[in-house]
Amino acid sequence: MRKSYEIDMCRGPLLSRILLFAVPLICSGVLQLVFNATDIIVVGRFVGSEAMAAVGSTSSLISLLVNFFIGISVGANVLVARFRGANDFDDAQETVQTALITALAGGFILIAAGMLLARPMLVWMATPAEVLDQAVLYMRVYFIGMPATMLYNFGAAILRAVGDTRRPLYFLTLAGVANVAGDLFFVIVLHMGVAGVAAATVLSQIVSAALIMLCLMRQDGMCNVNLKRMRFHRDKFARMMQVGLPAGLQSVIFNISNVLIQSSVNSFGATVVAGNTAASNIEGFVYTAMNALYQTSLSFTSQNMGAKQFRRIDQVLARCLVIVLLIGLTLGNGAHLLGQSLLGIYSGESEVIGYGMMRLGVVSVTYCLCGMMDVVAGSVRGLGYSILPMLVSLIGACVFRVVWIFTVFQWQHTLFSLYVSYPISWALTLCAHLACYFAVRRRVFPRGTADAA
Numbered sequence: 001m002r003k004s005y006e007i008d009m010c011r012g013p014l015l016s017r018i019l020l021f022a023v024p025l026i027c028s029g030v031l032q033l034v035f036n037a038t039d040i041i042v043v044g045r046f047v048g049s050e051a052m053a054a055v056g057s058t059s060s061l062i063s064l065l066v067n068f069f070i071g072i073s074v075g076a077n078v079l080v081a082r083f084r085g086a087n088d089f090d091d092a093q094e095t096v097q098t099a100l101i102t103a104l105a106g107g108f109i110l111i112a113a114g115m116l117l118a119r120p121m122l123v124w125m126a127t128p129a130e131v132l133d134q135a136v137l138y139m140r141v142y143f144i145g146m147p148a149t150m151l152y153n154f155g156a157a158i159l160r161a162v163g164d165t166r167r168p169l170y171f172l173t174l175a176g177v178a179n180v181a182g183d184l185f186f187v188i189v190l191h192m193g194v195a196g197v198a199a200a201t202v203l204s205q206i207v208s209a210a211l212i213m214l215c216l217m218r219q220d221g222m223c224n225v226n227l228k229r230m231r232f233h234r235d236k237f238a239r240m241m242q243v244g245l246p247a248g249l250q251s252v253i254f255n256i257s258n259v260l261i262q263s264s265v266n267s268f269g270a271t272v273v274a275g276n277t278a279a280s281n282i283e284g285f286v287y288t289a290m291n292a293l294y295q296t297s298l299s300f301t302s303q304n305m306g307a308k309q310f311r312r313i314d315q316v317l318a319r320c321l322v323i324v325l326l327i328g329l330t331l332g333n334g335a336h337l338l339g340q341s342l343l344g345i346y347s348g349e350s351e352v353i354g355y356g357m358m359r360l361g362v363v364s365v366t367y368c369l370c371g372m373m374d375v376v377a378g379s380v381r382g383l384g385y386s387i388l389p390m391l392v393s394l395i396g397a398c399v400f401r402v403v404w405i406f407t408v409f410q411w412q413h414t415l416f417s418l419y420v421s422y423p424i425s426w427a428l429t430l431c432a433h434l435a436c437y438f439a440v441r442r443r444v445f446p447r448g449t450a451d452a453a
Contacts, residue, residue, distance in 0.1 A: 005164040005166055006162045006163045006164050007020060007163025008163070009021075009081075009163055009299065009303040009304060010304050010307040010312065014300075014316060017300075018296055018300065018323065020084055020162060021296050021299070022165075022166050024165040025160075025165050025291075025292035025295055025296070025400065029291070030285060031173060031176055031290060032172065034176070035179050035204070037179065038179065038180050038183055039055055039179075039201065040185050042183040043055050043197050043198060046188055047193050053248075055135075055197060058122070058135050060140065061122065061439050065113055066110065066149070066361035068248040068249070068251060069106040069109075069110065070248065071244060071247035072240070073103070073153050073156075073157040073245035074157070074243060074247040074248075074381065075239070075241060075243035075244025076096075076099035076102075076154055076156070076157050076303070077299060077383060078298065078302045079095045079139040079159040079161075079240050080095050080161035080162070080223070080238055081161035081302030081306065081382075082306035083095060083306060084161060085306025085307035085309075091221055092222035092435045093222060094225055095233075095236045096224075097225070097231055097233065098231075098236040098237050098240065099157070100216075100445050103147075103228065104147055106146075107147025107149065107150040108219075109367060110149075110150070111144060114142070114146065115446055118143075118391060119136045137195055137198075138195070138198045138215075139198075141198035142201055142204065144202050145202030145203075147209075148202070148208070150214060151212065152175075152205065155216055156168040156369070158223055159223065161223075161302070162221075162222070162296060168212065171207075171212055171215070172208060173264070174207060174211065175208035176204070179204035179239055179371050181200075181202075182196075182199065186199050205304060208243075230364040246389075248305050249390060250389075250393055252281050253394055253398055254393075254397070256393075258438060261401060264405055264409065265415075265418070271349070274349075274352045274353045274355075275351075275353065275357075275359065278356045279339075279345050279356040279359035280337050284446070286327075286331040286332050286367050287370065290328055290331075290368075290370065292375060293320045293323055293374075293378075294377070296320055298378040298379075298382045300320075301316055301378070301379045301381075305384065305444075308447065310445045313379070316379070317437070320379075321372055321375055323371055324368065324371035324374075324375050325368050325371070325372060327371065328368025328372070329368050332364045332368060336357075336361055336364050336365050339353075339360045339398070340357065343356040358415055363387075363422050369427050369430055370426045371385050372426075372430050373397075373426050376434055377392070377393060377433050380433065380436055380440055382446070383441070385436075392432045392433055393433075395432075397429050400424075401421050404424075405418070408421070
């Protein structure tokens with residue numbers, strides 16, 4: 001009965017299994033966005049605009065610090081999936097144990113980083129003086145829950161490796177309900193302000209971590225966790241970092257480049273910033289849905305690589321590309337068509353809505369290119385090559401945009417010239433990733449299989 005949550009990625013019809021894997025991931029991402037929004041909504045309505053600004057001003061810094069370790073969890077996912085496909089029980093067990101110990105250690109490192117770096121980093125980011133103290137307080141309380149956050153993310157990565165995306169969705173739902181209830185209780189009843197919102201987030205993180213650990217402890221087979229047998233295995237850590245470290249570094253550098261793009265948007269004034277913020281929030285739901293197919297291509301490719309089902313790996317990529325294209329076109333263009341109404345939720349000012357529509361008309365309608373780019377990168381990572389997609393993504397999507405900002409954008413200082421750098425960089429990087437995929441498959445596939453298109 002417990003095994004019914006797992007998906008056999010190496011045999012049987014692919015399309016139905018891919019959808020069964022991806023749909024819970026999409027729901028998890030959307031739920032995460034909705035629950036995260038409650039922090040800002042509750043603090044904005046019941047504490048004030050300065051408190052809301054304090055919470056909002058920490059998001060990019062939190063992403064910068066946390067996403068590095070979440071990127072490392074990709075290594076755990078790839079390695080466990082590879083051993084699962086090869087039916088290698090002992091190596092899978094050692095990877096699971098090492099991944100969870102790494103998660104816990106990473107969580108405590110993040111506590112120290114959050115406590116020590118909160119104020120200097122927020123000052124460096126030019127956080128307004130009137131909200132600085134509240135922002136520092138929010139970050140320091142928020143980071144207390146980092147060990148739990150890391151345990152959940154690494155545990156969810158392990159479950160995804162064996163095809164289980166449903167139980168992480170259930171756990172996230174329960175944790176989200178705890179987050180909302182905590183927001184209301186700590187802020188409205190106890191009047192804790194930004195500290196209350198952060199405390200509610202810590203509570204939800206503890207709930208999700210406890211549920212994922214209980215699940216793994218009761219799990220049958222390769223992913224079972226026995227606390228008495230927990231050991232740190234250096235060889236598994238090295239292999240996990242070989243895949244996960246480039247993914248984590250890529251996430252960090254992406255966040256840094258996004259700060260530069262945001263500063264370019266800031267040069268147009270507060271109204272443009274408001275419209276851009278609202279539009280990018282809407283696009284977040286599209287990206288989250290597409291990112292589920294990145295996780296799908298990563299896990300399916302890794303398992304089939306372990307099982308030496310080489311022809312099936314090409315089929316996984318083809319189906320994931322078609323699905324992510326359909327999702328990107330449908331949701332991206334849908335967001336643009338419904339943009340007036342959706343942007344109206346964020347602001348009633350026609351000028352703000354107009355600037356938001358400008359971004360949606362360029363970025364959202366072409367977002368499918370970003371999804372396809374990520375899916376191909378996920379397949380290359382699943383084949384065991386992580387540095388290559390990192391370099392391609394950084395050059396194509398980060399360095400290109402920075403060069404664009406200092407050349408084309410300076411020559412044609414318009415919002416359109418800034419926004420159009422997104423689809424151009426996605427298209428170029430997608431082509432480069434496809435070239436890398438075919439180069440890697442020729443290297444790792446048996447000769448007869450690699451020659452067959």
